[in-house]
Amino acid sequence: MKELVGLCKCCGKEIYCLDGFFNGVITEDKQSYCFDCYEEVKEEKNPQS
Numbered sequence: 525m526k527e528l529v530g531l532c533k534c535c536g537k538e539i540y541c542l543d544g545f546f547n548g549v550i551t552e553d554k555q556s557y558c559f560d561c562y563e564e565v566k567e568e569k570n571p572q573s
């Protein structure tokens with residue numbers, strides 16, 4: 525079971541739901557990102573240290 529959920533807002537990579545496992549992240553404002561881009565976006569929005 526592989527369901528296309530959306531495209532990464534940042535790099536355009538396809539994000540799928542695979543057997544209930546989502547290979548990306550959807551933010552509170554309904555933007556979808558792959559894990560790689562989300563790590564960067566997350567740090568930009570919430571800089572730590």
Ligand SMILES: [Zn+2]
Pocket residue numbers: 532533534535536537557558559560561562
């Ligand atoms: Zn991406």
